[in-house]
Amino acid sequence: MEIIRPSVSTPQEEDIAEGQAINSLMEQCRSQIADPDRWIDEEIKRNILLTTVDAAIAWARQRSIFPMIFGTACCAMEMISASSSRFDLPRFGMDIIRFSPRQADVMIITGTITWKMAAAARLIYDQMPEPKWVVAIGACAISGGTFRESYSVVPGVNHIMPVDVYVPGCPPRPEAMIYGITRLHAKIVKGTFDNPSLSLPK
C-alpha cells in the first residue's frame, strides 16, 4: 500500500517564501501609485446616460459605507474614539465595522505599515469587492512619518495601493477623521456625477 505524503512545507521553506514575497513586493512598489482622481472623468463619460440612477446609487453608497479597519499603530486609538459615542462616526452610515475585507467598502489604514505588513495589507485590499476606497490616516500612513527613512517602513501607503483620502496629523483628532470621511462621501458622489457643491477642495 502506498503512503500518500501531503506536501507540507517546513517553517524554513515558509520563511524563505515569505522573504521572497516581501522582497518582490518591495521591488514592485518603488514608485507611488497615483491617487484615483483621473479615472473619475472617464467614468462620467461612460455613465452620462445613467446620471439619475447613478445619483441614487451614489447617495445610497455614500450613506452606508462599511469600513474595514487596519489599525496598526496609535492612530487606531483615535479611530476607536471617533467611532464611539462621543464623536459618533456611525451617524455617517459607518455603523458596522467589518473585520472581513469581503464585506467592506472602505479600508481605513491607521498607522505605520512595515514591509512585512505590506503584503498582508495588499492582500486585504485585493480581497475587497469593487467599488472600494482607501483612507490613509496619520503621518505614517501618508508618507512614513518619522520612520520614512527606516529600513522596514513603507514610505507612504500609496506605494502599495491607491489612496483616496489622506488625513494628516500625528495622530489626527477624531474631528479630522470625520472630516476625512465626509470628504470621502463627497468623492463617492463625485465619482458618478459632477456636483459642484460637493466638489473636493483643489
Place this chain on the structure above:
Amino acid sequence: MTIALNGEEIGKKLNEAIPGAVVSGTKTAVLVDAKQLTKVAEYMKSTPGLDFDYLTVVTAVDYLEYFELVYRLVSLKYNHSLILKTRIYTREDPVVDSVTPIWRAAYYQEREIFDLFGIKFEGHPYLKPLLLWEGFKGYPLRRDYL
C-alpha cells in the same frame, strides 16, 4: 530594591576561579573575554553566593571599533544584580558563544541581535531572523548601515 554588586570585587573573585577571564572590572560592570563567556556564565549561575538565575536583558552596542554585548544578570534568591560585558573586535562575521543553554531568556534576544547586528551566536538552538524577513540584506542597527 535590587542591590547592584560591585564589579571590581566580582571581577577579582572571577579571575581567581577562571584565570584570564576578566579583562577589567569597574564599579558598574565586569568586562570579560569573549572566548571564556560560557565558562563565566556557568560560574555566575552555579556559584553559591552569586546564584544569578535570571537574565533580564541581552543587548549589543556598536562602537565601530568593536561590538559590545551587555548582559544584565539578576539573582532572585539574593536580590542582587550585575552587568556583564564582552567585546568582539571583528566586523566581518563576528561570532560569540550563546548563553541560551544556560539562561533560556536569551533565546529571542540573541535572535534579535543576530538579526539586527549580524553577530552569530554559537550553540543557539534556532538562529533565524526574528524581526526581519529572509533575504534582507545588511544589518540595520550597525552604525555603518546606510
